[in-house]
Amino acid sequence: MQNIIKTASLLLFIMVMASCKKWVDYEPKQDYKITDQDYLKSEDDYRTMEVSVYSPLQWLNQAVPIADIASDNSVSGGENASDVLGLQQIDDYTYTADNDYLTEIWRCAYEGVNRANYLHQFKDKNPAGVAVVFPGKDALYGEIYFLRAYYYFTLVKFFGDVPSFVDKRLTLADSRTLKKTARADVYKQIETDLNNAINVLPPTSSQPGRVTKYAAQALLGKVLLYQNKFDAAAAMLENVVNGPFKLVDNFGSIFLQSGENGPESVFEIQYSNLSPYYNWGAATRGQGNYSVQQCGIRGLTGSSPYAPGWSTNLPTQDLAKAYSPGDQRKDVTVLDIEAYKAANPQFNITYQVAPYKNTGLYNQKYLPRKGETSGQPEINYLNNFRTIRFADVLLMAAESNNRASSANDSKARDYLNRVRRRAFGDLLHDINASGDALKQAIWTERRLELAMEGDRFFDLVRTGRAATVIGGFKAGKNELFPIPKQEVELSNLEQNPGY
Numbered sequence: 001m002q003n004i005i006k007t008a009s010l011l012l013f014i015m016v017m018a019s020c021k022k023w024v025d026y027e028p029k030q031d032y033k034i035t036d037q038d039y040l041k042s043e044d045d046y047r048t049m050e051v052s053v054y055s056p057l058q059w060l061n062q063a064v065p066i067a068d069i070a071s072d073n074s075v076s077g078g079e080n081a082s083d084v085l086g087l088q089q090i091d092d093y094t095y096t097a098d099n100d101y102l103t104e105i106w107r108c109a110y111e112g113v114n115r116a117n118y119l120h121q122f123k124d125k126n127p128a129g130v131a132v133v134f135p136g137k138d139a140l141y142g143e144i145y146f147l148r149a150y151y152y153f154t155l156v157k158f159f160g161d162v163p164s165f166v167d168k169r170l171t172l173a174d175s176r177t178l179k180k181t182a183r184a185d186v187y188k189q190i191e192t193d194l195n196n197a198i199n200v201l202p203p204t205s206s207q208p209g210r211v212t213k214y215a216a217q218a219l220l221g222k223v224l225l226y227q228n229k230f231d232a233a234a235a236m237l238e239n240v241v242n243g244p245f246k247l248v249d250n251f252g253s254i255f256l257q258s259g260e261n262g263p264e265s266v267f268e269i270q271y272s273n274l275s276p277y278y279n280w281g282a283a284t285r286g287q288g289n290y291s292v293q294q295c296g297i298r299g300l301t302g303s304s305p306y307a308p309g310w311s312t313n314l315p316t317q318d319l320a321k322a323y324s325p326g327d328q329r330k331d332v333t334v335l336d337i338e339a340y341k342a343a344n345p346q347f348n349i350t351y352q353v354a355p356y357k358n359t360g361l362y363n364q365k366y367l368p369r370k371g372e373t374s375g376q377p378e379i380n381y382l383n384n385f386r387t388i389r390f391a392d393v394l395l396m397a398a399e400s401n402n403r404a405s406s407a408n409d410s411k412a413r414d415y416l417n418r419v420r421r422r423a424f425g426d427l428l429h430d431i432n433a434s435g436d437a438l439k440q441a442i443w444t445e446r447r448l449e450l451a452m453e454g455d456r457f458f459d460l461v462r463t464g465r466a467a468t469v470i471g472g473f474k475a476g477k478n479e480l481f482p483i484p485k486q487e488v489e490l491s492n493l494e495q496n497p498g499y
Contacts, residue, residue: 040126043134049119050140053147054209056112057269059284061291062101063154064385064454065313066090071456072469073447075357077314083356084294084312091357093472097485097499104284105158106484109151114169116148121168142201146211146219149193153223156186157458160480160496164189178491187227194220203243208261209270209384214243218266218388225396226462234400234408240266241397241415245390247422252332254386255365257372266388273382276375288373288380295363297337299352304344307368307377311354315361319451322444327423333451335364363452391419391449399442402435409434416442419449474498 039045068074069091076091078084086101095102123141125131148166155162164181165174166189194216201213217239224233246263253259261268271289284290296309315334323330338360341349354360366383373380398415401408416438417430431441446459460466467475477498488495 037127040122040132041128041130042132043137046119046132046134046137046140049115050143053112053115053119053144054270056108056115056151057147058271058287058289059108059111060105060154060269061284061289061385063105063158064452065291065294066101066105067454067457068452069313070470071460071466072316072471073319073451073456074313074315074363075359077312077354077358078310078356079298080356084310087312093470093474093478095482097482097488097495099482099484102158102481103484103486105154106487108285109154110170112151113148113155113165116144116151117166118169119144120148120166138200139202142197142199142213142216143211145193146197146201146216149190149197149216149223150219152186152190152193153219156183156190157226158481159483162186162483163491163493175491178493180493187223190223191220194223209268211267214240214245215267215388218393221393221396221400222388225400226458228403228462230400230403231405234397234404237393237397237400240390240393245393247390247394247418249422251328251422254389255332255383257369257382260384264390265386266390266393269385269387271382271384273372273374273380277380278376280376280379283379286379288375289366289383289385290379290381292366292368292381292383293378295366296368297351297362298354300349301351302347302349304340304347304349305369307370307373308351309368309378311352311356311358311362313363313452314354314357314359315363315452316359317361319447320361323448324429326425326429327448328425329423329448329451332364335362335367336360337362365452386453389450391422392446392455394419395442395446395449399439399446402439402442407435409438412438412442416445419445423448 040049065074065087069076069087076084076087078088081088086095086099089095089099090101119141152162152164161180161183163178164186165178170178197211197216198213198220201211201216203213205212217236221233221237221240224230224236244263245266248254248259248262248264254262254264272287275287277286277288279286291313293309294312296307296311298308298311300306300308320330320334320336323333337349337351341347341351368381372382394415398412401415402412413431413433420429420431421427423429431438433441443459443463443465447456450456457466457470460469461479466473466479470478480496482496482499483493487493
């Protein structure tokens with residue numbers, strides 16, 4: 001879906017203007033050609049607005065590095081102690097409610113909710129009170145409800161209890177009356193949205209990146225797993241395990257441009273460089289994947305396929321050491337720049353050692369590559385986020401079966417070992433454990449398979465291991481991030497414990 005996800009600035013402008021308080025008798029048509037009363041009159045209008053609901057997915061690009069930097073997988077890096085300060089604070093566990101990265105996660109996710117709610121509000125009748133009927137409308141709303149569920153899942157993972165509203169888009173006046181909704185009730189709404197999506201979505205899509213029934217089932221399985229609803233999660237994920245997906249033979253090929261939306265992809269967040277983008281004022285809100293530039297090697301020159309970057313989100317040596325000899329995932333996940341330089345003298349590589357928190361390692365999965373950007377090169381990389389891969393589904397299904405009320409360790413081992421056989425290319429590394437030992441093996445495998453993909457911190461939190469694994473983590477506080485200060489002040493929201 002490289003072409004469909006573009007920021008619908010005109011539509012956003014209309015929505016913002018429509019929510020402003022009228023101070024005098026005023027006819028908007030005096031100044032503007034289009035108002036919300038004129039919009040959503042045709043199928044094309046609905047489909048154009050639907051694209052705008054996808055856009056905030058791209059803007060959430062910092063959620064992925066945050067979830068690894070907050071864990072034992074990577075460090076913030078950067079130029080110095082004051083560079084990417086918000087990420088430094090997350091890495092050091094000194095962050096507060098003023099953290100700009102966390103504030104952006106909150107704002108982008110709620111922008112997605114608001115856009116989904118706008119379409120939900122006018123599902124049956126448009127703003128003028130007229131019903132607009134067209135083929136595929138139910139499936140269109142399946143995508144809308146999946147996206148709303150995704151945005152709320154992001155919010156509840158980061159912040160716990162959050163304001164939940166679904167009937168209409170939020171106005172400025174509404175925001176001052178918001179109250180936090182219990183996390184369990186937010187999860188109920190997420191489950192409702194995903195079940196509604198599953199009921200109407202097709203199993204496949206003709207356009208890469210659009211939500212399918214399998215994507216909704218996979219996300220619902222993950223949501224259930226996060227709530228320790230293991231029986232329900234196992235049953236839901238089985239639908240995807242038995243679907244059309246397969247593990248590709250070459251693990252490294254997944255993260256190449258040629259590997260995007262491949263046979264292992266259940267859901268990917270699409271990024272594009274098709275239109276030149278130059279707006280530094282909204283660097284994280286363009287069509288390209290801003291986080292790719294962050295991962296790059298500072299000052300890199302030479303004829304290697306890699307482009308230079310900012311030495312941020314650097315994998316730890318602890319992560320590198322976690323891989324066993326023969327595991328092909330290690331070299332795909334972490335790039336040892338000195339070893340790479342020594343092995344490839346023909347590239348004539350020079351680079352600047354990462355100035356801050358240097359580990360000697362770089363995020364190979366999303367390392368910037370030459371020729372994959374346009375416009376302002378640093379902010380327009382095309383690399384998709386592989387948000388739900390089939391390997392992730394297999395490992396979630398393995399954990400759910402192992403932890404179910406009637407555990408099925410045979411099935412859990414099968415799913416786990418499918419992933420390990422791809423990693424090692426043989427049957428010699430199969431896991432034969434049962435019970436708790438099998439559970440621990442599955443958790444370990446999730447780290448190795450999904451490292452630098454934005455799952456590690458949340459896996460450690462949901463399984464109760466964060467305080468024993470992450471330095472600086474305080475139990476009873478750091479399971480959640482703080483509600484942004486401005487939101488607390490505007491809506492008088494209760495801050496999360498410890499902040």
